[in-house]
Amino acid sequence: MTDYIHALSIDGVIFGFHENELKVLLLRWKGTDEWSLPGGFIRMQESVDVAAQRVVQERTGLTQLYLRQFHVFGDVNRYDWTELQRRIGFPHGNTEGEWWPRTVSIGYYALVEHSKVEPTPDHLTEACAWWSLDALPNLLFDHNQIIEVALQALRKDLNEQPIGHLLPGAFSIPELQRLHETILGHPLDARNFYKKIMASDELERLPERRRGTPHKAPFLYRFRTEVTV
Amino acid sequence: MTDYIHALSIDGVIFGFHENELKVLLLRWKGTDEWSLPGGFIRMQESVDVAAQRVVQERTGLTQLYLRQFHVFGDVNRYDWTELQRRIGFPHGNTEGEWWPRTVSIGYYALVEHSKVEPTPDHLTEACAWWSLDALPNLLFDHNQIIEVALQALRKDLNEQPIGHLLPGAFSIPELQRLHETILGHPLDARNFYKKIMASDELERLPERRRGTPHKAPFLYRFRTEVTV
DNA sequence: ACAAAAGTGTTAGTGCTACACCCATGA
DNA sequence: TCATGGGTGTAGCACTAACACTTTTGT
Numbered sequence: 001m002t003d004y005i006h007a008l009s010i011d012g013v014i015f016g017f018h019e020n021e022l023k024v025l026l027l028r029w030k031g032t033d034e035w036s037l038p039g040g041f042i043r044m045q046e047s048v049d050v051a052a053q054r055v056v057q058e059r060t061g062l063t064q065l066y067l068r069q070f071h072v073f074g075d076v077n078r079y080d081w082t083e084l085q086r087r088i089g090f091p092h093g094n095t096e097g098e099w100w101p102r103t104v105s106i107g108y109y110a111l112v113e114h115s116k117v118e119p120t121p122d123h124l125t126e127a128c129a130w131w132s133l134d135a136l137p138n139l140l141f142d143h144n145q146i147i148e149v150a151l152q153a154l155r156k157d158l159n160e161q162p163i164g165h166l167l168p169g170a171f172s173i174p175e176l177q178r179l180h181e182t183i184l185g186h187p188l189d190a191r192n193f194y195k196k197i198m199a200s201d202e203l204e205r206l207p208e209r210r211r212g213t214p215h216k217a218p219f220l221y222r223f224r225t226e227v228t229v
Numbered sequence: 230m231t232d233y234i235h236a237l238s239i240d241g242v243i244f245g246f247h248e249n250e251l252k253v254l255l256l257r258w259k260g261t262d263e264w265s266l267p268g269g270f271i272r273m274q275e276s277v278d279v280a281a282q283r284v285v286q287e288r289t290g291l292t293q294l295y296l297r298q299f300h301v302f303g304d305v306n307r308y309d310w311t312e313l314q315r316r317i318g319f320p321h322g323n324t325e326g327e328w329w330p331r332t333v334s335i336g337y338y339a340l341v342e343h344s345k346v347e348p349t350p351d352h353l354t355e356a357c358a359w360w361s362l363d364a365l366p367n368l369l370f371d372h373n374q375i376i377e378v379a380l381q382a383l384r385k386d387l388n389e390q391p392i393g394h395l396l397p398g399a400f401s402i403p404e405l406q407r408l409h410e411t412i413l414g415h416p417l418d419a420r421n422f423y424k425k426i427m428a429s430d431e432l433e434r435l436p437e438r439r440r441g442t443p444h445k446a447p448f449l450y451r452f453r454t455e456v457t458v
Numbered sequence: 459a460c461a462a463a464a465g466t467g468t469t470a471g472t473g474c475t476a477c478a479c480c481c482a483t484g485a
Numbered sequence: 486t487c488a489t490g491g492g493t494g495t496a497g498c499a500c501t502a503a504c505a506c507t508t509t510t511g512t
Contacts, residue, residue: 005235005236005237005331005333006234006235006236007234007235007236007237008234008236008237008333042303042333044330044331045305045331046305047303047304047305048301048303048304048333049303049304051303069300069301071298072277072298072301072335074271074276074277074278074280074335075276075277075278076274076275076276101273102234102273102274104234104237104271104277106301106303172464173464173465174463174464174465189502189503189504190464190465190466191465191466191467191503191504192501192502192503194465194466195466195467195501196500196501199500212511213462213463213464213510213511214461214462214463214510214511214512215461215462215463215464215509215510215511216462216463216464216465216508216509216510217464217509217510218463218464218465219464219465401491402491402492403490403491403492418475418476418477419491419492419493420476420477420478420492420493420494421474421475421476423492423493424474424493424494425473425474428473441484442483442484442489442490442491443483443484443485443488443489443490444482444483444484444488444489444490444491445481445482445483445489445490445491445492446482446483446491447490447491447492448491448492
């Protein structure tokens with residue numbers, strides 16, 4: 001721990017999209033039923049952005065990431081230490097070097113392709129799983145609030161550009177529409193959505209259509225622009 | 230220094246508006262001609278937002294502040310240590326406790342009323358003064374870049390709501406327009422500006438007009454909403 | 459044939475842009 | 486009276502929102 005920056009951590013809100021639901025990747029702490037966001041500390045010789053990539057990479061197995069710094073959570077009393085100790089037994093400011101009396105956290109959100117993720121717990125946790133945003137448990141620390149702020153940031157970004165990083169490389173327009181509807185939390189008009197997406201000139205139609213649905217086969221598209229870090 | 234969070238600092242971009250120019254408040258380091266942004270560290274029992282308020286308060290004397298966290302600067306090599314040592318003689322990672330081998334900085338910008346500021350240097354500096362954004366010197370650290378990012382964030386925020394915190398309590402519409410033009414960096418149409426501002430319903434016209442100008446006396450306005458922290 | 463989803467155009471409204479003239483005031 | 490800036494309306498354009506029918510496909 002001595003080669004990490006003390007009192008400063010990363011919290012990663014990893015968004016996925018599956019079965020028309022927006023999900024986040026959570027960790028269950030060893031020997032408990034308590035869940036939290038993935039997170040980590042920053043190495044002394046590591047940029048904060050790189051640390052965030054590492055955190056998300058280690059939990060998902062993914063290397064190419066769409067990752068955005070969205071807020072710093074710096075209140076003195078971000079959460080109740082007594083409650084935390086009761087829930088996961090972590091003493092306040094213990095000397096093991098893993099824990100600190102007060103931590104400032106930099107929030108990053110990642111958009112990942114749900115099916116490509118291999119959820120992997122870290123050394124403090126024993127399960128890593130997707131949770132629907134609509135049915136989150138009461139998380140450790142202030143992580144419910146962090147997710148809320150991340151979602152607001154994601155919605156704001158969505159208004160500036162269509163976002164497809166949560167979908168597989170090839171997707172239909174209605175699938176993209178359902179993703180946007182789920183993020184924004186309200187339905188969109190299919191014709192208007194189609195026009196707006198096409199006007200953005202970010203998509204290109206692929207030669208094949210999606211087969212195997214019991215209905216009309218939709219065209220498939222992909223984003224012209226590639227994944228950013 | 231031991232009761233401060235190590236390796237994490239605040240950098241404050243304090244914007245003012247004077248003589249139709251956007252200014253930032255800078256500090257000159259003792260015994261040098263080198264300038265930097267005001268900044269500071271976070272106390273162990275102090276929220277990050279409060280630390281940012283303190284930093285800005287100490288340099289300006291103002292208590293009611295419009296303050297926005299806009300970005301975290303977390304690269305390992307944010308600036309050249311050799312150059313820094315040459316310019317202000319600060320050794321890399323000295324033991325005085327004032328300096329650290331690597332610092333992550335949280336950027337805040339403040340909008341203040343130029344005339345109310347009493348520029349005050351801190352214990353490392355011997356001058357505190359306004360500099361026009363158009364004629365900044367080569368600043369210490371990565372502070373030129375931080376100002377650039379702050380300006381971008383300010384411009385973005387300006388598109389969401391009219392901002393008047395840089396002006397005195399009572400101002401004319403043309404004065405507000407010149408402020409917006411200066412921030413955005415391009416001229417605005419007076420009629421369109423007037424309509425948009427009025428449509429926002431944020432301003433109320435005061436009973437008096439501005440007197441003493443050699444021309445038509447403009448109406449004075451103020452914002453309905455009050456200063457936020 | 460039927461059920462379900464895909465694909466697509468038109469119209470109205472709203473907000474942004476461009477543009478010009480008269481008014482008030484101090485010098 | 487003149488020079489300077491203040492104050493204001495209208496018309497086109499672009500983007501957004503509302504709305505329904507035909508096509509395709511598997512069952």
